[in-house]
Amino acid sequence: MDRKKVSVIGAGMGGLSAAIELVDRGYDVEIYEQNSEPGGKMERIYVGGMPLDVGPTLVMMPEVYEEVFTKVGRDPKDYIKFREVNPMYDVYFAEDYRSYRLNSDLIDLMKIAEGFGDGSDEGFLSYLADIYKRYKIALKYFIRRPFRHKRDIYNPNMLIQALRLKTFDSAKNMMAKYIPSKDLQEMLSFQTLYIGVSPSNGPSLYNIIPMIELLYGVWTLEGGMHSMAEAMARLFLELGGKIHYNSKVEKILASDKKVKGIKIGDNIVESDIVISNADFPYTMNELIDDDSIKGKYTEKKIDSMDYSCSCLIFYWAVDGVYDELAGHTFVVSKDLDKNLEQIFAGDLLEDPSIYLSIPSKLDPNTGKDNKSSFYLLIPVPELGVKKFDYDQKTVDYFREKALEKLVNLPGLADLRNKIIEEKVYTPYDFEKKFSAYRGATFGLQPTLRQSNHWRPQSKSLACEGLYFTGSSTHPGAGVPIALEGGRICAKEVIKDYY
Template identity: 50%
Template sequence: MHKNKSIIVVGAGVAGLASAIRLQHAGYQVSLYEKESMPGGKMHRIEKDGYQFDLGPSIVMMPELYREVFELAGRDPDDYIPMDKLEPMYTAFFGENKEDSYNMSSDNAELMKTLESFGDEDASGFLKYLQTIHERFLTAKHHFIQRPFRSPWEVLHPSVLRQAAKLRTLGSADTFVGKFIKNKRLKEMISFQTLYIGVSPYNGPSLYTMIPMIEHLYGVWFIKGGMYTMAASMERLFLELGGDVHYNSPVEEILIENRQAYGIRTGGQEVHADHVVCNADFPYAMKHLVTDEKAKGKYTDKKIDRMKYSCSCFIMYLGMDKKYEGRVNVHNFVFGKDLKENIEDIFAGRKLEHPSFYVHIGSKMDPSMAPEGKDGLYILMPVSDLSTADYKWNEDTVAYYRSRVFEELEKIEGFENMEDHIVSETHMTPPDFESKFYAHNGACFGLRPNLMQSNHMRPQSKAPKCENLYFAGSSTHPGAGVPIVLLSARIASEELIADDQADQVQKRRGGAHAGEK
């Protein structure tokens, strides 16, 4: 049906790759243009001195959404992204001496041991929290997360309003968790996970406490070779389906005339297509790729600059000369002295004095990601985005945060004298995310998913003031995080196909009426 229809996808990030696969499978001829030399966007890989690191995302949740991309094309996902379930899911380290650690298990019996160590009341409260947020998750899943909002008025439909009332989104994540759990540490272990999508638990919507619920009810997984295997495998499938990929091809402009997209400019040349799907970060795309003022609609440069952005990240990739055993696991969270102060400082733009951070050791699951007998450590610290930070990123800033990380790790058994064991080192800073991945303000997770920038108030997949142009990625509805970004690709693809089919029907009707005359 679509054999003669061509589509250009701008950007080979997660949503770009998934959109390209879906549309190529649907019968379109899809060409993917990517400024980097490899697929994945922030799902990139860093290879150095025999060590392999996932550049950005590292925690696999909701594996069915990863698998769906391959299943829809009739493939066995296990042939592309073999996964193992992690047990325990992660370890959390607390206290001045970091002697207190908690393994969070997806095994109910093991989990209850950990929960009961906080007291029977909090163990019971945790189970009540799971049930309550699971009910809201199902409402969000069926009525908001998986659907587009073509018009902001759609949300005023009585049936939608009824479902929205069930979500009770007005309270913060931290306040919501506090209704069920009193122990400070257990509460922090749940509520801090809103940082997975770049929002504070102290003012981010309570609905985002669905993240730890998803971990506990559906598990945390590891893809062999790390998260980059997902990006490389999506590229492989897209090529198998007959798609075209153009690397080292930065897109300079989305071509628009009379509010209709008709292609792109890359390398000074015009490339035309029937439709364009843009996976470049939405704020960047609206400021730099969509130059037609009418096609921008309300998303003027001023509006883009006024919008709220997620936090950014400082990430270190350390090749070590040893293996790490003992209490550390694949995923580890190290809590600083005062999590609330830490997060308030992130979103107020202050330099962090007692940062909390995450340590990922992929080579514990897949030894091929490091030289024999050695481990690679990926250490991520949430920090302010560039529009918020009241300090500059330079060598001194990197050295400051680097020393803070080592000070905290020194307190954990097995991580002593870390600097003596580093044989390879590199890092990513907020300016790197801005320059390498065009993440506006270096905000790794795109637009902040607060209430005023969620659901119908978030940029949608269909460009509101331009035909044949669609958007996918973390700054669009439904939001950030790999599984949710995969959903944005599904929505964008389905919207494009629906529009194209409606257009075909209209043309046939027009032709029939012309014939009657």
């Protein structure tokens, strides 16, 4: 094999994953990252001297994280260390603050399900059995493989597997068919927001998310989620790769439908292969000028697609330690259906649902001087649909809405007076800092018509040598899925250039 020059745009999970596999196979790989550290939205910030992750806060499917290292002959324990989170999380319903504490112990889960007394216990077990079967099919036939050509999906075997997935119903409707209790339905369906889609609009297959939590547990990483990005960057460098930070790629260069390299300021980096880990819609609209190599993804097409919700996140340093609270807590809106409708319609949320993580509780080594770090996330409309502005007035409005809920939780009655320092990320920050198109934190919505073979794929069929990875490409958003996407991308490159 000629030693091909590969330029990777972005040191997010997908870009790092692809880069590690390719440099290990003998490619000359260099990453160009616009920010000063790896990880993309897995960036780290400090509030009150304590570290907080900007984006993801929990680990699902830790074996996928470990495979990054084992696939290149390294021991994951030399790079990352997991902590199991038990209990996984508390769920409160804002109507009267009734609450449930969930873990991955089937005995405890059955007590919760049986407590509803309406057949939800049998329905819960049936849901787990059904979605587990579909998960195995999805993992084997869909999540870990590309769909380069129509024939990769439109063949007898794959069509049979697609029918076995039963994806035509929504996550919400599927859960309701099994489980009579609305509380249990909502506890097991709101997790589709982890990938930015409403359970009313996300295919039923995405009910695998709570199943994975319940059957395999939830974890965190010592040092926070950013430690995975640091470990991957370290591994990549050890394998002979190079990373250029503070290097914002302005254009992908091509001629005669063949990639030539990338442009950074006044510098041209010649490349045989370019992998864009920048958000796919951003890549198409901002990094590629030549319409002939965009394929079907013209600016009009990009703008017509459906985008995930965004996030408004408050990062707080808080006086005190809060032993009564779980490491992760969800407070569900009084009317979750209305809350979700308003998010995706772009309305100002009347009664937002909120998610609270306490990183200093999950990893006590990150706390400081009897203080706690709080991460408060509110799913909100993305910039393309929002009917209001994310100005200071709006930020204050959402902060107050969140505090109205949080003060009802154990130990937080005086929370307003306990907040020492605050940082805030709005959808504009996700758009500017991470090139998230329209500030949509999770990229393209994983609706039925934007999943699997209908989602942008790793290999460009319109430009030789151009490839993509990241949350808006197949297989989708979420850290383990982004890692899989990077591997798919690397396999596509190897298929063409080895």
